[in-house]
Amino acid sequence: MFHDEADVLVEAGRGGDGCLSFRRERYVPKGGPDGGDGGAGGSVVFVADPATGSLRHLRQNVHIRADKGRPGEGRNCTGRGGEDRVVCVPCGTIVRDRDTGLVVRDLVAAGDRVVVARGGRPGRGNRHFATATNRTPRRFTRGQPGEKRWLRLELKLIADIGLVGYPNAGKSTFLARVSAARPKVADYPFTTLAPYLGLIELADHRTLVVADVPGLVAGAHEGRGLGRRFLRHLERTRALLFLIDPTDGDAAEVYRVLDAELAHCDSGLAARPRVVAATKADLWGERDHAAELGTRIGSNVLALSSVTGRGVRELVARLAALVLELR
Numbered sequence: 001m002f003h004d005e006a007d008v009l010v011e012a013g014r015g016g017d018g019c020l021s022f023r024r025e026r027y028v029p030k031g032g033p034d035g036g037d038g039g040a041g042g043s044v045v046f047v048a049d050p051a052t053g054s055l056r057h058l059r060q061n062v063h064i065r066a067d068k069g070r071p072g073e074g075r076n077c078t079g080r081g082g083e084d085r086v087v088c089v090p091c092g093t094i095v096r097d098r099d100t101g102l103v104v105r106d107l108v109a110a111g112d113r114v115v116v117a118r119g120g121r122p123g124r125g126n127r128h129f130a131t132a133t134n135r136t137p138r139r140f141t142r143g144q145p146g147e148k149r150w151l152r153l154e155l156k157l158i159a160d161i162g163l164v165g166y167p168n169a170g171k172s173t174f175l176a177r178v179s180a181a182r183p184k185v186a187d188y189p190f191t192t193l194a195p196y197l198g199l200i201e202l203a204d205h206r207t208l209v210v211a212d213v214p215g216l217v218a219g220a221h222e223g224r225g226l227g228r229r230f231l232r233h234l235e236r237t238r239a240l241l242f243l244i245d246p247t248d249g250d251a252a253e254v255y256r257v258l259d260a261e262l263a264h265c266d267s268g269l270a271a272r273p274r275v276v277a278a279t280k281a282d283l284w285g286e287r288d289h290a291a292e293l294g295t296r297i298g299s300n301v302l303a304l305s306s307v308t309g310r311g312v313r314e315l316v317a318r319l320a321a322l323v324l325e326l327r
């Protein structure tokens with residue numbers, strides 16, 4: 001199951017009512033109005049949090065509400081304000097109004113926050129309504145309801161490098177080799193079902209953020225395989241790493257299919273700078289698939305084995321150089 005989309009109903013707290021009260025004290029006849037104001041309703045706030053990896057926690061939690069404000073009280077006491085409800089979402093979450101489709105906010109960087117439903121205004125106590133001719137106003141106002149609306153959340157990972165390849169090409173294995181990420185690796189297609197990020201630490205303390213996404217197949221743009229839904233996670237990457245397993249079918253043909261699928265995205269993915277590597281070099285025997293593929297597609301192709309480590313260092317260096325240049 002993907003957890004990169006969620007519809008949620010957010011509802012801010014109602015403002016507390018104003019109070020109707022008069023000062024009652026011995027020796028103070030006709031004490032004036034002293035009804036306090038209500039407290040403001042709590043708001044619903046979304047915050048981008050790097051420790052939150054997906055929108056999974058919002059699935060079951062479709063209705064998110066904030067606290068209501070308390071009513072005002074006599075003796076000019078203002079009611080307590082409702083507490084805000086703060087919800088963590090992953091960096092890269094785009095918040096839209098579900099009905100209009102308009103973007104409310106794109107929560108990109110850690111700590112970015114947005115009020116998605118504003119708390120209701122508090123009511124006013126009767127002390128505000130005293131006039132020269134009416135010293136005993138019985139008027140007060142009620143708190144306003146909090147804002148309420150449906151939102152559509154969409155996660156688009158933000159990374160330096162996006163991995164592009166058929167299922168089983170060895171994308172997750174590569175990421176496990178070069179980063180601390182421990183994705184599931186298995187010898188069947190579509191092992192990776194949800195996109196996630198891995199961090200490669202470079203020697204100079206700089207880092208590369210890599211997005212591993214589910215494998216791409218021919219016709220993905222028409223919904224085949226896991227479809228194009230995950231392609232959006234490649235949209236906010238600086239460069240792409242094509243990983244092609246030459247022991248599984250015609251490598252040049254695979255490359256063309258991948259390229260064609262990217263070309264179906266209108267976000268300029270096909271023009272994104274790319275590095276191409278042929279995977280599982282430890283299984284090639286005498287053949288140099290990297291050179292063969294390079295000749296056929298007319299670009300440099302690296303030989304990579306995530307098992308023996310062949311080409312890993314060179315590939316990371318190439319990615320780092322490319323990304324630093326693009327940054």
Ligand SMILES: Nc1nc2c(ncn2[C@@H]2O[C@H](COP(=O)(O)OP(=O)(O)OP(=O)(O)O)[C@@H](O)[C@H]2O)c(=O)[nH]1
Nearest residue numbers: 167168169170171172173186187190191192215306
């Ligand atoms: N011999 C060898 N096997 C590899 C290498 N890299 C990956 N594999 C194997 O290839 C299979 C698929 O690897 P994954 O890393 O899960 O492939 P993936 O591209 O992430 O696949 P999906 O998540 O299904 O799209 C696993 O059985 C890996 O052990 C390699 O360099 N050499």
Ligand SMILES: [Mg+2]
Nearest residue numbers: 171172191192
């Ligand atoms: Mg995988």
